[in-house]
Amino acid sequence: MPTKEEKTEIFECLAKAIVDHDPDETLKISREGIKQGVDPVEMIQKGLSTGMKRVSELFERAEYPLPFVLLAAKAMTLAIDQLKPHILKGRAPKPIGKIVLSVVKGDIHELGAKILKPLLETAGFEVHYVGVDVPAETIIEEAERLEADIIALSAFMVTTMIEQDLLIRALKKKGLREKYKVMVGGGPVSDLWCEKIGADGYAPDAISAVEKAKELMKQKRASVE
């Protein structure tokens, strides 16, 4: 069994490999950790997630370029996939929540959504990206099928942001509005628009979107309790 110091060193090396956006090194260290008998759940929570948190902080301070953020997120996802088979049954960390993420109908601008997805995943969410130019009905169907907690909608154009409103109206019509938290984002979208259409959350960028998603999950859990 590894000592406390040995475990701490593995966690630190994992965090550093993530900050160094080095998938190979991340995988190598996680394999090493498994060999040494370090708990894979702890490696995820205290190693990989710690690294990703540092990456988010650096990005927020404009000290870490976007491509590296995506690479760091990729490194974490690959490492988690490698560690999953070693997690004892019943010990797998549950996702914080399940999100259906989509770019709305008529819109094909997906950079924002593509940046957001790995950041949400590395924050502990299970994310299902539906794609671009997706009608509201299809997004709702996916949310129903996956029993999602949050529907996250991206619209880059003034002419497509109305689709966010239409989806919420569709949810109300189907009697499903209370079942989902809806968050909105994209170029012309604002907190005023969010309030106007009765969405639950708005975020101007990917980093704050992750925090907003966490906040919405807290609200959801509180309302269930």
Next chain:
Amino acid sequence: MARSGILLLSNKKLWRPLTKKEMYLFEQEALRVLNEVGMCVLNQKILEIAENNGCQVDYKTKIILFPEYVVEDYTRKAPKTFRLAGRDPENDIIFEGPSKRAYGCFSSPMPKICLWNEDLKEYVYRNATSSDVARATAHYDCLEHIDLVCPPCLDLEAAEAGLPNAIHEVKTCLTHTTKHVNLMNAAPMTIEEWDYFARLAAEVVGGLDELEKRPLISGTALVTPPLTLGISACYTLLGATKYNLPLLVGGANAPTTILNACQVVLHYASNLGTLTLAQMINPGTPCVIEIWQAPLDMYYATLNFASPESQLLNAALVQLVHDCLRLPCNTSPNTSSKTTDIQAAYEIALNVVFQFLTGVDIWTNYSFNDQAYNPETLILNHELYGYMKQLSHRHGDLIPIEENIAFQAIKEVGTGGDYLTHPITINNVKLLYRPRLADYRTLYAWMKDKTSMLDRIRAKVKEIDEYEPPPLPNEVVEKMNHIVKEADKKLGRV
């Protein structure tokens, strides 16, 4: 009599960063991209047209592969001379080949508006309304150096209500300017929107036949990078060509790769692809090539329109379009500043200078700060455009001919004499640059009021706010209102 724009320097004096060999290589690589990678085009009709005109089409992925000969054949069909008409024929723009004259556009199709609040002493950002579209269009109509107009902001009220906001914006623009209107704002969600655009313009000009002769409006069909022609852009290609209206076509490079040569190839390929499709749909469609460079800032994830890379890429692409396609082109730089400050001033100045030096034909300098129309930025752009116009004008008396050297005057004044009252000065005083806003006073004179350029820009905003554009006849406006109401009913989505 059409608008004169800015007379540009001859080719030899322009900033042309590419050698002939480099241009050839870029052209070949762009053709290779179109042939081996292709363009994704999200419209069934255009895919079929492409296939019927020699391209290889995969209907599942919606990717068109363009053989080289197809691109060369079709791009040649774009006319080299054409007119963009204004409600007032004095405001027509006539293109007679690339790099002859530059025309100021200064657009800003943004959903917000940024205004200086004198009471709060800060800039206030808010959503744009239909009144803002009207007022901002009037600004553009008022300013002498603005040669054509794109809707300066978007009607967010209409958009949020699920109405076809572009139709509202087009109607507002046509009623508030006598200059040509390019529909850079329009991202049509249905092909029918273009029928309404055409009907609105036809009311102003006197019918659809007249609209074809005097195109009051033109469309803009931009690629969504990389190499994808989206739904709206496809509708614009089909819609504008249906009415034989001119188009701005082509590339957008934000965000994309970092290497400059790669950016040039991608962008030029997008230009060639979109131009080819426009000519396939309607051979002889007048086209201005859009050069839209905004490298993504990798630390802030924002678009940067005024970076050194942007200037370099614009220069390279303008050269390629002018030399290889012999067509006019447009660049759309901007400032990344959020207020009218030193950053805005130097970025706008650099943009304008580089545009002049590259010989680009239309300057669609955005007047916005972070998605908000800012009239102060417009005024600054306008002042600098006037500066470059003066520079171009004064090039005329730089030519060392007898009249300009005025050797006789030199002899007459001799050594230690005075030129101030000599006819050579008296007769030419009016040639000198008189800035509208820059302060050329002495320090002593300035101490009396201590005003800054920004004070004068703000005063100018108040001045142009008072301007009322020449109205259309009431019956025309009523018909246009009726068309908009009909569009709201048929195309409204809520």
